[in-house]
Amino acid sequence: MLRLKDTIERCRGRKLARLLALLACLFYLAIPSPAAIKFDRTYNIKGQAHLTVANINGAITVTAWNRRAIAVSAINEPSAAIAEQVSGDEISLTVKKAMPPGKVSFQIFVPADTDLRLNNYLGRIEVRGVRGDVSIKSYDSEVHLIDAAIPSVDVNVTTGSIFFDGDLTGDGPYTLQTLNGDVDVSLPATTSFQLSTRALSEKINLGGFLNSLSSENKAPKSISGTHLKGGPRLSLIAFTGRILLHKK
């Protein structure tokens, strides 16, 4: 009988020890790590969303999803604080300038028709599946626009390549400019556009569009012309990189 009581006591003691260990773990996890702070927000969207993100140092990845909400998950160093401004469906997230500026990586999910305005100093920018207008200004970024069936786009980077794989679905304009990097565009064979390209150091490679473009100007470093019915203006400018077009 005594042994049974002992056993019960021991079991209770073990349970208590486990519970305490679990609580300690939860407590530890609840304290934010000094190396990284997590910024998590979900904004419900009624109409068409306009999202502005102004980062300084770090990646911005935006992916379209089927929900009518914008979900933002950012990991930031303690020295970088994110300021948010919400006015209806207009959302603006700005990394506050600090000395020295901390690193922030944004992972964002948006309804496909969201208009995007992304600004950065340094860090890769990737946009997937978006159908709204896109404006990207950065200094030192590789920019990837993937599955981008968008009505207009304006990308301007100083250093870094720009990759566009998608379709031109609106009136444009579609402008992609980099001073140091390639401009690499993949479009369906059926897309109509008015092309204007300027390259400084490298030749322009029209790929599969070479023969289907009725050219107005075909100098090796400045090609302009009409593809099929013409329409939206597609301007590609690369200073020290290449301009490459691919027919899908």
Place this chain on the structure above:
Amino acid sequence: MMPATVERSEPVSDLDLVRAAAAGDAAAFEQLYHLHNRRVYSLCLRMLSSGTQAEDMTQEVFLQVFRKIGSFRGDSAFTTWLHRLTVNQVLMHFRKRGVKLEHTSEEGDFTNVVETPLQSTRRISMVDRLDLDKAIGELPPGYRTVFILHDVEGYEHEEISGLLKVSVGTSKSQLHKARMRLRDLLKSKH
């Protein structure tokens, strides 16, 4: 005798710039650097897989160009001469450090074709192209060198065989293994 200088009123070819640089025109040499540094650096970076080493190598290549520019006779394109010089510099670097190019530690252990999922309609999109660039850096040095020389730089197996002092058969087999390894690496990223 009139010295060879860059004619400023019309577009200048590499050969004009080379002649002017060889005759002492520093601006012409600088222009050659600006025109070709990215290609030289990219080749070095791909072969060496290290940004710092690639910059050091690019520096060495252009110093060699400066020293040897008078010996360029214009029999081939300047870019060909420059690429050859770059490749030789990198290979010399490998030799000095005892990097074995003729063997790799993991010969022939890529996926068997029969087990490969069917992907005949898959198209490598531009994202894969960037992945391809990264995947090349993950190849063992032997595969990587042959792959870069043949598929990226357009060398023939006979030339590679001469440069690397291996047989044509070895060059071919290294290339095939490199391609199959790349295929595996690219697949694992998707």
Place this chain on the structure above:
Amino acid sequence: MNCQECEEIISDYVDGALEPGAQTKIEHHLANCEACRAVRDDLLQIVHFSKQLPLHIPTSDLWSRIQTEIEAEQPKTWWARSKARLQNLYGRDFKFSIPQFAAIAAACIIVAAIGVVVWQKNNSQVPQFANAAPADNQLQTKLANDPSFQEFEQTIKQLKESVEQRKDTWGPELRLSFERNMTSIDQSLNDCRQLLSRNPNDETCKELLKNAYSEKVRVLQGFANF
């Protein structure tokens, strides 16, 4: 032909390097084997895209490093060559008395003076890595006369001052990025100027030069706002 045999020669097939007999055999196998077709298509794509890999950019200071090396090397090689030639002629090293040294110095000055006259007539025989080529100087004057570029230059000067004051507080990563951007822009500006100096009527180039100036202002403004 089985899959193993096909795989052994598929790279040669992709490169178009097979004998007609082997080519017919592999094509027959490929027509009936989807797995091998997938390999062929993937290899074709790898080979195709390997020709179009993006170019990488070295960091900002590489050219100045090369320039420094060349400048350091030039007098050394010139001196070494001259000295070797003289030693070959006389087979011994040289020791000069003060009057001898003065005479040599005077001779050098006279030779240098003649040299300058000849140089001015003919052009330089020794690379001088100055910041701007003579043609650039002419262009600079032209740009200075052009109100819009003068404005750019002025704005750039002001912004640069403000950026210089803030630079130390950015941290190494952003500082490096700023330098990289400046190098990109200065290289583009330089390329544009050189092309324009050769063909002043190149409208594309004029347009790009303006873009590069605007870009410089944009970057400096961005970094001055810290």
